[in-house]
Amino acid sequence: MSDPASGDPSSAASTLAQAEAKIAACDDLAALKAVEREYLGKQGVVAALLASIGDQPPDQRRGVGQRANALKQGVQQALETRQGALAEARVASQRRGEGFDATLPPPRPERGSLHPLTQVSRELEDLFQSMGYHVLDGPEVETDYNNFEALNISADHPARDSHDTFFCEGSGHLVMRTHTSPVQIRALAQLEPPLRVVAAGKCFRQESTDASHDHTFHQMEGLVIDREISVAHLIGAMKTLLRGIFHRDLEVRLRPGYFPFVEPGFELDARCPFCEAGCRVCKRTRWIELLPCGLVHPNVLRAAGLDPDEWGGFAFGLGLSRLVMLRHNIDDLRHLLGGDLRFLEQF
Numbered sequence: 001m002s003d004p005a006s007g008d009p010s011s012a013a014s015t016l017a018q019a020e021a022k023i024a025a026c027d028d029l030a031a032l033k034a035v036e037r038e039y040l041g042k043q044g045v046v047a048a049l050l051a052s053i054g055d056q057p058p059d060q061r062r063g064v065g066q067r068a069n070a071l072k073q074g075v076q077q078a079l080e081t082r083q084g085a086l087a088e089a090r091v092a093s094q095r096r097g098e099g100f101d102a103t104l105p106p107p108r109p110e111r112g113s114l115h116p117l118t119q120v121s122r123e124l125e126d127l128f129q130s131m132g133y134h135v136l137d138g139p140e141v142e143t144d145y146n147n148f149e150a151l152n153i154s155a156d157h158p159a160r161d162s163h164d165t166f167f168c169e170g171s172g173h174l175v176m177r178t179h180t181s182p183v184q185i186r187a188l189a190q191l192e193p194p195l196r197v198v199a200a201g202k203c204f205r206q207e208s209t210d211a212s213h214d215h216t217f218h219q220m221e222g223l224v225i226d227r228e229i230s231v232a233h234l235i236g237a238m239k240t241l242l243r244g245i246f247h248r249d250l251e252v253r254l255r256p257g258y259f260p261f262v263e264p265g266f267e268l269d270a271r272c273p274f275c276e277a278g279c280r281v282c283k284r285t286r287w288i289e290l291l292p293c294g295l296v297h298p299n300v301l302r303a304a305g306l307d308p309d310e311w312g313g314f315a316f317g318l319g320l321s322r323l324v325m326l327r328h329n330i331d332d333l334r335h336l337l338g339g340d341l342r343f344l345e346q347f
């Protein structure tokens with residue numbers, strides 16, 4: 001750099017030219033600030049020039065002062081001009097959309113997925129709706145009457161022992177529903193027969209938990225009330241249900257089963273969809289125990305104010321949790337409601 005303090009006017013002019021060149025080369029505000037500090041700061045070139053006035057011969061002091069002021073003004077002017085140019089360039093670049101590529105795919109928000117229980121539940125609801133059923137919902141806290149009494153399970157009925165019930169403290173008559181069957185009672189109370197309904201949801205039992213038992217599990221309940229209903233109707237509906245779930249026809253068989261709210265009651269088994277000769281899922285029997293069902297008990301009809309000689313019906317209860325486990329080959333029921341994202345992210 002030439003020495004502006006030398007008193008040589010041409011040297012001062014070349015100092016300004018140098019400053020202008022530096023300023024013109026600045027690409028952003030930070031670089032401009034640095035040049036401003038270099039020339040106009042407290043330790044800057046102009047300050048040094050002014051400080052040197054006292055060392056000059058008296059006849060040259062005025063000239064040095066004038067050159068210092070000229071340099072200061074020149075640098076200030078150049079800084080302002082460049083600052084304006086940079087701001088204009090920035091706005092122009094934004095208007096041109098530089099740095100924005102409209103052909104790039106947009107950033108995708110993270111997406112969750114439906115719980116496997118919800119998926120199966122919705123599929124079955126769609127299936128039953130296509131067969132003319134209404135999809136109902138019922139409360140998870142039920143009255144003792146709806147959960148037991150109206151389903152032909154009186155207070156001293158031994159079947160209550162198999163329902164390890166959570167009672168709501170202090171209420172005297174409220175329970176966490178132990179099955180979805182109370183929705184049948186609500187449907188009968190509110191809807192006029194003939195009717196076809198399904199209801200899916202959570203049920204609760206005070207079980208010690210293991211791979212196939214949990215205190216909370218999911219069921220789907222179905223009820224049909226009409227005239228002249230027979231076991232053949234029941235089997236037909238169940239075969240359609242199985243075709244919807246496994247996407248092919250499966251052989252079924254009925255075994256006698258006891259449930260207080262149906263008569264006769266059955267356990268429905270289906271041919272194992274996973275094997276030809278026995279596997280772990282069917283415990284080498286080639287049959288899978290799938291759902292309890294039966295014709296609606298006359299006492300249940302009477303409790304709903306219907307004449308059993310005129311009306312009949314069938315009901316079934318499907319273990320949704322078990323179905324989801326079968327479909328996805330899940331070996332432990334507790335995974336379903338365990339809330340472990342590593343498990344849930346697979347669906």
Ligand SMILES: [Zn+2]
Pocket residue numbers: 272273274275276278279280281282283284286
């Ligand atoms: Zn099998």
